[in-house]
Amino acid sequence: MSESAFNLSRRMAGLRPSTIREILKVTAQPEVISFAGGLPAPELFPVAEVKAASDLVLTNNGAAALQYSESEGYRPLREWIATEVGLRGFKASADDILVTNGSQQGLDLMGKLFLNPGDVVLTENPTYLAAIQAFQTFEAKFVPVPTDTDGLIPEALPELIRLHKPKFLYTIPNFQNPTGLTLSAPRRAALARIAAEHGLTILEDDPYGKLRYRGVEIPPVKHWDTAGRVIYASTFSKTIAPGLRIGWMVLPASLFHPTLILKQASDLHTSSFDQRVAHIFLTQNNQTIHLEKIRRAYGERYEILDATLRTEMPAGFTWTKPEGGMFLWVTGPEKLDAMELLQRAIVQKVAFVPGRDFFPADAGKNYFRLNYSNSTPERIREGVRRLAALCR
């Protein structure tokens, strides 16, 4: 953090500035081909449908939509989510569901609920940058769990639990940000079993599960959670639009009330208007058709990115093969410095995110993340050509 004339709290000293925020400023220029941000495809936002839903809300329930409302969330939306959760593979009632201001707020609330300074959080390595930031705010210590292409390795957990007594494990089982990798079904079952045996709390963050474009759907870790150790978080950011800022958590009964108090203290409630609009959108439109459109577009963009990387990239670079989501993860030769590559890339008007910021502990400098949801096929091809020329 930069020097300040103000006497800030001690926790501010531990916060790392985000490279992504800086990069996003550059990539806002239209001539830059950006694989950097984690933005959904804006042309797939259901603008007309959301407009129709907004009109209906204002016509039929305008005053209620503009009034303060319950901290728990809009009841009909919570009921819709309870049904959705059943389709994803576990049971929850509307009473277990807390609507949040994006799933990002859920991460912040879990940090507040669990973490004292110095407490340990287990994470995948690398993991979601803004989760690192959220937990760092509470002065967490991060301990990475060994991972391979099937996600984190559950057998490594008992020893890590014994050594570090973690407050919780944070995991993104579907098309992880930043790697695009997915935790296999046997590992999900093993994870839930280990959590039950060792009293480990799991925070399962699932923003991308509905964006599978190939392979077979796998139920959430929560599906195997017979001991009630898993907190499940998801969002409408990738399936409707992130500007609505509506996420949700399914909380074990004993955590619901404490989390609700934190939510009240934080923002009273998530936008009454946005929740009602989302609910009308979800109940009046065919979600299968809407999601299919997104999946088809992202699948096609991934295929183009992968194919162009295969023809253009020099030897020594490998990348993950996600079955859904919005990202893939490139590993360069050991001597690669992705920050330095980025500086040269920006001159050529192409951008990505260097891997460094995604590592909670030991940083790797030869990795970078590519987002493919936010560029058209033509721009993906051209962007990879420019990037590959720099890598050669």
Ligand SMILES: Cc1ncc(COP(=O)(O)O)c(C=O)c1O
């Ligand atoms: C893994 C992960 N969790 C949480 C979020 C936050 O999403 P939102 O707050 O928009 O629901 C993101 C956003 O990109 C993400 O990648």
